Amino acid sequence: MWLPMLGMTALPHLGGFYGGYITRKEVKTWYPTLQRPSWRPPNAAFPIVWTCLYTGMGYGSYLVWKELGGFTKDALVPLGLYGLQLALNWAWTPIFFCAHKLKLALMEIVLLTGVVGATMVSWHPISRTATLLMAPYLTWLCLATSLNYCIWRDNREEKTE
Numbered sequence: 001m002w003l004p005m006l007g008m009t010a011l012p013h014l015g016g017f018y019g020g021y022i023t024r025k026e027v028k029t030w031y032p033t034l035q036r037p038s039w040r041p042p043n044a045a046f047p048i049v050w051t052c053l054y055t056g057m058g059y060g061s062y063l064v065w066k067e068l069g070g071f072t073k074d075a076l077v078p079l080g081l082y083g084l085q086l087a088l089n090w091a092w093t094p095i096f097f098c099a100h101k102l103k104l105a106l107m108e109i110v111l112l113t114g115v116v117g118a119t120m121v122s123w124h125p126i127s128r129t130a131t132l133l134m135a136p137y138l139t140w141l142c143l144a145t146s147l148n149y150c151i152w153r154d155n156r157e158e159k160t161e
């Protein structure tokens with residue numbers, strides 16, 4: 001059973017690798033031109049934090065999958081919500097960093113945060129551990145949403161919406 005565990009734990013990192021690849025140039029060129037709040041985390045923190053968050057959510061999804069006996073009818077909602085939040089997570093980076101759509105990225109991350117909360121609610125009766133593994137992610141999303149909001153608010157005069 002170690003192969004499904006490794007695969008499901010690694011899966012979220014695919015979007016993380018892609019996101020890191022597409023943001024490299026933008027973090028050095030476009031992002032520094034934006035007005036950003038003083039409390040933002042340093043750029044170097046993001047890959048470290050996301051590695052931990054992706055690993056935790058991936059392993060949590062494995063725990064839910066294992067507890068429900070795989071991709072069964074009972075797994076449809078909890079793993080479907082997980083898949084939806086993962087797709088939303090992967091979509092935020094190109095919206096914000098490539099398209100420079102700050103308002104759309106804000107709306108998307110608010111939706112993402114809600115879906116992560118719903119995922120956690122659906123996981124709780126199945127695996128408390130899996131739910132707790134998602135808690136740092138939800139916390140980080142609250143910070144990221146606040147950061148996205150401040151950047152949008154302070155840069156509205158530019159054609160980034």
